[in-house]
Amino acid sequence: MHFSRAKTIKLLWDLGCAISLVGIWPRFIEPNLLSTTRLPVAIRDLPPALEGFKIAQFSDLHLHPAVPDAFLDKLSHRILSWQPDLIVFTGDYLCYSRISDGQRLKAFLNRFHAPFGCYGVFGNHDYQSYVAVNPEGDYDIVEQIPQELSKIVRRLLRRQPVKGIMSPRLKQLVPQRDLVKLLRETPFISLENEGTLVKVGDSALNVCGVGEYMANRFQPGVAFEHYDHRFPGLVLAHNPDCLPHLAAYPGDLILCGHVHGGQINLPWVRSRFVVLENPQYTGGEYRVGDKSVYVNRGVGGTMRFRLFASPEVTLMTLKKRLGKN
Numbered sequence: 001m002h003f004s005r006a007k008t009i010k011l012l013w014d015l016g017c018a019i020s021l022v023g024i025w026p027r028f029i030e031p032n033l034l035s036t037t038r039l040p041v042a043i044r045d046l047p048p049a050l051e052g053f054k055i056a057q058f059s060d061l062h063l064h065p066a067v068p069d070a071f072l073d074k075l076s077h078r079i080l081s082w083q084p085d086l087i088v089f090t091g092d093y094l095c096y097s098r099i100s101d102g103q104r105l106k107a108f109l110n111r112f113h114a115p116f117g118c119y120g121v122f123g124n125h126d127y128q129s130y131v132a133v134n135p136e137g138d139y140d141i142v143e144q145i146p147q148e149l150s151k152i153v154r155r156l157l158r159r160q161p162v163k164g165i166m167s168p169r170l171k172q173l174v175p176q177r178d179l180v181k182l183l184r185e186t187p188f189i190s191l192e193n194e195g196t197l198v199k200v201g202d203s204a205l206n207v208c209g210v211g212e213y214m215a216n217r218f219q220p221g222v223a224f225e226h227y228d229h230r231f232p233g234l235v236l237a238h239n240p241d242c243l244p245h246l247a248a249y250p251g252d253l254i255l256c257g258h259v260h261g262g263q264i265n266l267p268w269v270r271s272r273f274v275v276l277e278n279p280q281y282t283g284g285e286y287r288v289g290d291k292s293v294y295v296n297r298g299v300g301g302t303m304r305f306r307l308f309a310s311p312e313v314t315l316m317t318l319k320k321r322l323g324k325n
Contacts, residue, residue: 026264031304032071034078037314039285041292042321043232043252049201050232050318056084056114057314059238059257060092060298062125063105067300072104075299075313076111082315086198086205087114089188090257091123091212091238095302096145097130099178109186116198118187121209122217123238123258125302127173131215133275137161139214141169160275164241170216191236193219197228206233208251213242220249227251232318240281240295247289253316254293259283261297261309283309 043050056079079087093105112118124131134140137160175192183190191209198205206227211217220242227233233251237243240256261283262270274282286293297312 026305026307030306030308030310031301032068033310034071034074034299035297035310035312036078037294037296037312039294039314039316041253041316041318043292043318044321046232046318046320047200047203049203050205051320053086053200053205053318054082054084055234055253055255055316055318056082056087057090057255057294057296057316058087058299059090059296060123060260060300061089061105062092062095062298062300062302063108064095064100064302066304067101071299072108075311076108078313079112084114084315085200086116086207086234087112087118088207088234088236088255089118089120090236090255090296091121092125092257092298092300093120093123093179093183094125094176097125097127097176099176099182102178102182106182106185109183109188112187114187116200116205117189117207119191119196119207119209119236120183120188121191121236121238122175122179122212122215124212124214126176126179127212127215127217128176129173131170131173131212133160133162133214134167137163138165138167139170139216140167141173159272162275162277164277166216173215173217191223192217193222195223195226197226197231204228204231206231206251207236208233209236210242210246213237213239213245218242218245220246224249224251235291240293241277243281243286243288243293244278246291251291253318254288254291255314255316256281256293256295257298259295259297260301260306261312263301263306263309265308283312 129141195208235251235254299311
């Protein structure tokens with residue numbers, strides 16, 4: 001049997017993890033766990049029709065053949081058991097812009113349903129070319145897919161700079177065409193710099209999605225062009241580095257992903273794996289101006305390896321904010 005160099009490295013990595021007490025948990029156990037975060041979100045002047053409105057979020061699926069069917073079953077059953085009013089996905093359906101398991105991805109997404117719809121945005125893995133931070137610290141198209149183990153070793157040895165500069169090569173980037181076609185055959189409506197008004201009883205909820213910040217597709221002026229200020233708003237964004245740029249725009253709740261909770265959540269090590277302009281947004285609940293923010297840890301990864309950053313699904317329940325603050 002012939003093994004490619006990449007498969008041989010992965011096999012040695014798996015064997016090393018299997019015989020190591022330290023490696024068993026992050027390689028084989030924690031990536032298959034699924035945490036639930038329940039978050040009440042208080043919104044000033046929330047219309048009565050939206051009181052108790054439930055929003056389910058998952059993120060960073062990164063579906064590839066090594067993701068077990070049992071994990072996908074657990075994920076879909078968990079979310080559907082909540083009977084959410086709205087389901088949202090905050091980016092990275094794919095790994096490195098490649099659809100390696102398209103039929104399973106479509107079948108999985110078609111499991112979801114919610115009375116007020118399913119919406120999603122694209123992540124940096126979901127464009128026609130994979131986007132990341134290049135060695136110089138600029139956002140750029142990465143043409144050579146990195147080997148996961150080599151990437152981990154490089155991160156440990158050298159901190160990745162992030163300058164926030166966009167490569168000119170990003171100007172022509174578009175969402176991955178086959179993914180766009182696939183999503184049209186699922187309940188998930190893609191919002192890239194686009195908003196929609198979801199009617200709920202005698203009220204409504206603005207749902208806005210922005211393009212990926214790293215891919216130079218972030219255009220909030222376009223996304224909020226038709227925002228109805230009479231009603232509260234939900235904002236979907238993959239990358240939390242866009243949060244400072246959203247402070248001046250409307251919306252009450254912003255949901256993000258991308259960071260995987262640091263993925264290897266240890267002192268010193270985590271800072272090597274969080275490649276952000278704003279590394280404080282690793283995961284969890286924040287405030288940006290008068291907006292509530294939640295950065296989800298996601299459910300997958302290009303390599304199924306997590307330590308103290310277990311996969312996460314989030315259930316937000318809207319309630320009326322009492323008092324002046």
